[in-house]
Amino acid sequence: MDTLVDNIIAEASGKEANIKMRCRDVSVFYAEKQALNEVNLDIKPKQVTALIGPSGCGKSTFLRCLNRMNDTIDICRVTGEILLDNEDIYDPSIDVVDLRADVGMVFQKPNPFPKSIYENVAYGPRIHGLARGKAELTQIVEKSLKRAGLWEEVKDRLDEPGTGLSGGQQQRLCIARAIAVSPEVILMDEPCSALDPIATAVVEELIDELRQNYTIVIVTHSMQQAARVSQETAFFHLGNIVETGSTDEIFTNPKDPRTESYITGRIG
Amino acid sequence: MTDIAPENMGDGTTVTRLRHHSPERRARTAKRFAAERRFKYLGLSAVLLAAAFLVLLLWTVVGNALPAFTAHYVKVPLDLTTEKLTKENAADFNYRKIVRAGFGGLFPDVKKRREKRSLNKLVSSGAAIAARWEVSDNLDWVGTKAEVLLPLSDTADLYFKDLLGDLSRPESERTISDKEIAWLKELDEQGRIERTWNTIFFSNGASRESEMAGIWGAVVGSFLTLIVTLALSFPVGVAGAIYLEEFAPKNRLTDLIEVNINNLAAVPSIVFGLLGLGIFINGVDFGWFTLGGGSPRSAALTGGMVLALMTLPTMIIASRAAIKSVPPSIREAALGVGASKIQTVFHHVLPLAMPGVLTGSIIGMARALGETAPLLMIGMVAFIVDIPGSLSDPATVLPVQIYMWADFPEIGFQQKTAAATLILLGFLVLMNGLAVVLRSKFERRW
Incomplete structure (x- = not known):
């Protein structure tokens, strides 16, 4: 009996090394309508996982389960189990505010606060008490902006409003804002869909760099983007995960015919 | 120039197309232009009519008021x-x-x-x-x-x-x-x-003598009353709006509350006067205890409380609209970096909604300033010679003063009435102007 438990623990801890978030039987309901149907997905640490699929397939809904952003929608109900480092994030003892500090989010449309660039980045560390004193806060802001590749462009105008930046810069500001609270996982919901191709390329490059320090889950509509930035891909269709696997494999050798038709552009 | 010509589609069917220069087409265009012109003149004449009435009103009031100054x-x-x-x-x-x-x-x-x-x-x-x-x-x-x-x-x-x-x-x-x-x-x-x-x-x-009568008492009374109104209705109204908009669950009960707030905003103001008389001044006797009562008659305190009741629905509706107009992306952004619900509301939503909230409050206050009927019910129509020094002193307000002066037969009071009206209008214009300035100054910045 003891050996069995030990084995399970050993197995679990062995898996934990290469699984950051483990999702089991995740279903989401909007009132009576089921948007996700018993989805299982393992998210590997320090990798970019792309969620692809046609519109309305539930990939954004799934992404928003990972930091409980769906809690803000009254009629939304989530069942199943989502573990972050083996801790159930839907457990009543988990504080959603702490969770969101660990699992940051970048949204589809750049949404900087209508405050200064500095304040945008400093807000998160300030409310979480991450900095002791002004100097340390300024250090965090600088580090985050540097990591988001925005420092050189804005270092002389930190007091100017974040909303005055260009679309691509705003999105990188939002990424810097997410980084500033030192999350472990960053969720990105179609971060480039409102950007032009050049800004998109910059953000994609940034995502690739961030992979060294963070686990990234990205929802994208663009097959090319998924192929360019991700190591793992999950294909969603009508609320189900049809296929998961390494990006190379899914794009070169899909197992499911639906995946194949989607990535070759026959459905979508 | 074939105007309307059946066209052969090549597969045996024909379609009839309207040619650009056909007389029918031209007639239809002319008719459409005429209709647009008619509508434009109709609108213009409506605006001119309104402007003419405004000029007429100001002309009479100013003309009557000037000698009194x-x-x-x-x-x-x-x-x-x-x-x-x-x-x-x-x-x-x-x-x-x-x-x-x-x-x-x-x-x-x-x-x-x-x-x-x-x-x-x-x-x-x-x-x-x-x-x-x-x-x-x-x-x-x-x-x-x-x-x-x-x-x-x-x-x-x-x-x-x-x-x-x-x-x-x-x-x-x-x-x-x-x-x-x-x-x-x-x-x-x-x-x-x-x-x-x-x-x-x-x-x-x-004063009974028109040459000794002044508006200072009424101005002070109005000021004290509005202070009470603002102090009561602003915090309660904004707090109510925040709760209903950001925290309350969306269910039957909150729907019912919402409908009733909108209904309250449409209740004739004199009803609020009756409510104030019944609850604040007389109190509701339940036999073993009395709810309310004991508030001074004719006082700015009671008047302010009554006007606060009247302004509250307006305040809540305006504040809710302002809070609702803050884009959800701002809330998501704040929640996304781990701000709590309260932090999100007080750090981001409320500051962005504030111009709208203030505009709504000022307009609500302006309405309260011009209100007469509910104050008649609580005795602020009394003839008060002394300038009120505190909230519980007998007082009257500008519109009630105008109402009383308009009743006096002496010619001298006609000018006083017009002059007081002009001053009341001046205050109202000032307050609404402030609302406009606030709105344009803090226009959405996202």
Whole structure:
């Protein structure tokens, strides 16, 4: 009996090394309508996982389960189990505010606060008490902006409003804002869909760099983007995960015919 | 030029196409243009009509009000040498006899009692009080003979303003007699009549005598009332709006509450007056205990509470609209970096909604400032001479003062009514202007 438990623990801890978030039987309901149907997905640490699929397939809904952003929608109900480092994030003892500090989010449309660039980045560390004193806060802001590749462009105008930046810069500001609270996982919901191709390329490059320090889950509509930035891909269709696997494999050798038709552009 | 030509589609079917230059097409275009022009002129005439009425209103009000802003005074030599008057009692001495003697002294020929009485009616019955103000402001006059400016009676004042109508009518049909006109002319020739800014109107409370009546009491009353209204309805209204918009679950109960708030905003204001009378002043007797009651009658405190009840629905609706107009992406952004619900609301949503909230509050306050009916119910229509010094003192407010003055038959009060209306309008324009400035200054910045 003891050996069995030990084995399970050993197995679990062995898996934990290469699984950051483990999702089991995740279903989401909007009132009576089921948007996700018993989805299982393992998210590997320090990798970019792309969620692809046609519109309305539930990939954004799934992404928003990972930091409980769906809690803000009254009629939304989530069942199943989502573990972050083996801790159930839907457990009543988990504080959603702490969770969101660990699992940051970048949204589809750049949404900087209508405050200064500095304040945008400093807000998160300030409310979480991450900095002791002004100097340390300024250090965090600088580090985050540097990591988001925005420092050189804005270092002389930190007091100017974040909303005055260009679309691509705003999105990188939002990424810097997410980084500033030192999350472990960053969720990105179609971060480039409102950007032009050049800004998109910059953000994609940034995502690739961030992979060294963070686990990234990205929802994208663009097959090319998924192929360019991700190591793992999950294909969603009508609320189900049809296929998961390494990006190379899914794009070169899909197992499911639906995946194949989607990535070759026959459905979508 | 084939206008409407059946066109062969190649597969045996034909379609009829409208050619651009066909007469039918041109007629239809002309008709459409005519309809657009008609609509434009209709709209324009509506705007012009509204503008014309506005100009007419302002014209009458301003035209009536302007004479009330100045008043005629007569320079009377006062003999302040009497022993009874000292510097200590100058502020509560009765100057009636001194004023009578001084003014009568200007007309030594008038001897008969009846004539003397009508002569004395030319100066205001408040002249003794005005003399007291003047002397207590200039204490070194005590023990000397001084020339003091005293207000004329309203009839005399209106005579100089040429507002007594046709003076060529027979004497019996006029409010001023030939003799009085002769006396006033004599005073004018002596250079004793002065037309100055009507300080009494801006510094006095109500009075039965139109020349002694002022709006200051009503202005102070309005101010105190609005302070109470704002202090009660702003925090409660904004808190209610935040709760309903950001925290309350969306269910039947909150739907019901929302519908009823909208209904409350449409309830006639006098009903709120009845509510205030019933709850704040009388109290609701449940036998073993009384709910409310004991609030002072005719006081700014009670008036403010009643107006707060009336303004609250407006305030909640305006604040909710302002909070709702903050884009959800801002809330998501804040929640996304791990702000709690409260932090999200107070750090991001409320500051962005504040201009809208303030605009709504100012407009609600402006409505409260112009409100009469509910205040009549709680006794603020009383005739109050003293300027209210505290929230529980008897007070009246500007619109009620206008309502009361409009009831008085004297010609002098017609001008006072118009002048007070003009001042009330001025305050309203000022408040609405402030709302516009706030709105444009803090326009959405995202």
